[in-house]
Amino acid sequence: MQSATHPFLHMIHILLAGLALAGLDACQTAKQDVLITHVRLIDGTGSDAFEGAVRIREGRILDVGDLKAASNDSVIDGRGLVLAPGFIDAHSHHLGHILRNPSSPATASQGITTIVLGQDGSSEPMDSLAALFRSRAFAVNIASYTGQTSLREQVMGEKELLRTATAREIEQMQSLLTKELSKGSLGLSTGLEYEGAFYSSLEEVLALAQTAAASNGRYISHLRSEDFRLDEALSEIIEIGRKTGMPVQVSHIKIADKMCWGQAGRILSRMDSARQQGIDITADVYPYTYWNSTLKVLFPDKQYKDIRSAALACQRLFDADSSMLARFRPNTTYEGRMIADLARERRETPAATLLHLIAAADKYRVADPDADDVEAIAGKSMLEADVRAFTQWKHSVICSDGNAGRHPRGYGSFPRVLGLYVREAGLMRLEEAIHKMTGLTAKQLGIQGRGLIQPGQAADLVLFDPNAIIDHATLQDSHALSTGIHQVWVNGGLVFQDGQTTGQHTGALLKR
Ligand SMILES: [Zn+2]
Known part of the structure; x- marks a missing residue:
C-alpha cells in the first residue's frame, strides 16, 4: 500500500x-521480423512446454511453431531456454x-x-x-x-x-x-x-x-x-x-x-x-512472509495511543525482532533497523516503541502536511506454509x-x-x-490480448533459464537483481538483456 x-x-x-x-x-516499428528459435515454449495456458520458435512482427506475435528463418528475419537463438509470455x-x-x-x-x-x-x-x-x-x-x-x-x-x-x-x-x-x-x-x-x-x-x-x-x-x-x-x-x-x-x-x-x-x-x-x-x-x-505498509496497520482498532493495542500487536501481529522500520522521516537513522533493536536502544518495550514511532510520525505529518511516505515497516507476520x-x-x-x-x-x-x-x-x-x-x-x-504465446497476442515475452532463475533481493539489499532472466520484450521491443535494461521504452497504457 x-x-x-x-x-x-x-x-x-x-x-x-x-x-x-x-x-x-x-514506438519501435521493426522493419524486420524477429524470429526467436530453439526455445522451450511455455505458452501461458498451463499446458506442457514444447520445442519451437516464435516470429514477431510490429509488436505482435505473428507465428508460433516449427518455423524456418526467412530472409526478412532477424534471428535470435534461444539456446534451449524457456520462452514464456511476459x-x-x-x-x-x-x-x-x-x-x-x-x-x-x-x-x-x-x-x-x-x-x-x-x-x-x-x-x-x-x-x-x-x-x-x-x-x-x-x-x-x-x-x-x-x-x-x-x-x-x-x-x-x-x-x-x-x-x-x-x-x-x-x-x-x-x-x-x-x-x-x-x-x-x-x-x-x-x-x-x-x-x-x-x-x-x-x-x-x-x-x-x-x-x-x-x-x-x-x-x-x-x-x-x-x-x-x-x-x-x-x-x-x-x-x-x-x-x-x-x-x-x-x-x-x-x-x-x-x-x-x-x-x-x-x-x-x-x-x-x-x-x-x-x-x-x-x-x-x-x-x-513479511509485508510492507504503515505502522498503523498493526492497530486494527485504530487505537494508536493505546499500549494494550500495541502489546497485542507485538504478541500476535508481527515479530519485532525481524520486522524492519523501512522508512522513518522523523529520524532517518532509525531506517533499516529492526523494531526490537530500536526498543533495546530506547530502553523500552517494542510496544512502547511502536507508540513512540507512530506519535513522532503523526507530529511530522502535522508539521509537514505535504510529506508523503513518512513511515513504513516491513512487518514479519506470516507463516511460510500458508x-x-x-x-x-x-x-x-x-x-x-x-x-x-x-x-x-x-x-x-x-x-x-x-x-x-x-x-x-x-x-x-x-x-x-x-x-x-x-x-x-x-x-x-x-x-x-496478452498473457499467452499465440498468434495475434502482443509480443510481451521473457526468455529465461529455469535451472538458474532465482531472486537475490533481501531486506538488507532490496534492489539486488535476480539471475536467470536473459531477455525481455515488451510489445516486441527488447527492454532487458544481459543483466541490464536496454533503454528501449515500448510499454503501452492498457485499457479494458
Ligand atoms: Zn495492499
Whole structure:
C-alpha cells in the first residue's frame, strides 16, 4: 500500500510540465521480423512446454511453431531456454519507480512486462495516465483499477474520510467511477483496512461495486482485515461477488495473525465453496512472509495511543525482532533497523516503541502536511506454509505488491516463485507457475490480448533459464537483481538483456 493519490499526481504534473515538449522517444516499428528459435515454449495456458520458435512482427506475435528463418528475419537463438509470455504483476506499486526510471529495472529484471496499478483503493485518473504516456515512454505496460479511497478523496475531501459517505456523495463517486471505467479502468479497487476507506459501510462499497459491475468491470480488494477479523472481511468480499455477479479478487492474500497461522487450507476451502456457489472469487499473492505498509496497520482498532493495542500487536501481529522500520522521516537513522533493536536502544518495550514511532510520525505529518511516505515497516507476520498454500491454490496468481523500496518483493517476487517455489521446493509444475504469472492473470484481471504465446497476442515475452532463475533481493539489499532472466520484450521491443535494461521504452497504457 502506498500513501494516498496526491503525491503521485503531483509528480505526474511536474513530469508533464517538464516533458511535454520532449515528445515520444519510443514506438519501435521493426522493419524486420524477429524470429526467436530453439526455445522451450511455455505458452501461458498451463499446458506442457514444447520445442519451437516464435516470429514477431510490429509488436505482435505473428507465428508460433516449427518455423524456418526467412530472409526478412532477424534471428535470435534461444539456446534451449524457456520462452514464456511476459509476466503480469497483478498488484503493483511501481509507478513511482518508473517515473524516476522509465527503463524500470525493478520490473524488467524480473521478466514483468505489465504492471497493474490503482491498487488498495488508491489510483491515478485514467486521463492522467494517458497524458503521462503521451509525454513519455516506459519499458513496461500499465493497466489500472480505480480506487475507492481516491474517489472518496475527490468527493468527500481528504479530511472527511473517517465516516461513511452520504447517499449524494455515493452518487457522485458512482458517476466518477463510470467515467473512469469508460476510459479503460479495469474496475474498482478498495483498501478497506486503511483509514481512508475503513469507515465506509458495506452499503457504500457495494453501491460502487454495482457501478463497476454494470460496466462489466471487476473488483479487487485489500480486505478490511488481514488479521483479527479476516473471516468477516472474507465474508464481505464474497458478499460483494454474490450481489454483483462480477469477478472479485482478494489482494495479496495472507494470514497476518499468529493465532490463525496454519489455517490457509480453511480459508481456501471457504473460497472454494463460494466458487461452487457461482461466485468468481480469486486471489493474488506474493512469495514473502513479511509485508510492507504503515505502522498503523498493526492497530486494527485504530487505537494508536493505546499500549494494550500495541502489546497485542507485538504478541500476535508481527515479530519485532525481524520486522524492519523501512522508512522513518522523523529520524532517518532509525531506517533499516529492526523494531526490537530500536526498543533495546530506547530502553523500552517494542510496544512502547511502536507508540513512540507512530506519535513522532503523526507530529511530522502535522508539521509537514505535504510529506508523503513518512513511515513504513516491513512487518514479519506470516507463516511460510500458508504463503505456499495460497500460492498453490488453483485460482491464485502472482503479484509483487512491490515498488523499488526496502522490501525485496519489488525486485524479487517472480524469480523467487520460479526458483524457490518451483525448482527448489517443487510446489507446482513450471507451466502452472507461468500460467499464474501470465494467462491466468490476464483472464482474472480482464486484460485482453496478452498473457499467452499465440498468434495475434502482443509480443510481451521473457526468455529465461529455469535451472538458474532465482531472486537475490533481501531486506538488507532490496534492489539486488535476480539471475536467470536473459531477455525481455515488451510489445516486441527488447527492454532487458544481459543483466541490464536496454533503454528501449515500448510499454503501452492498457485499457479494458
Ligand atoms: Zn495492499
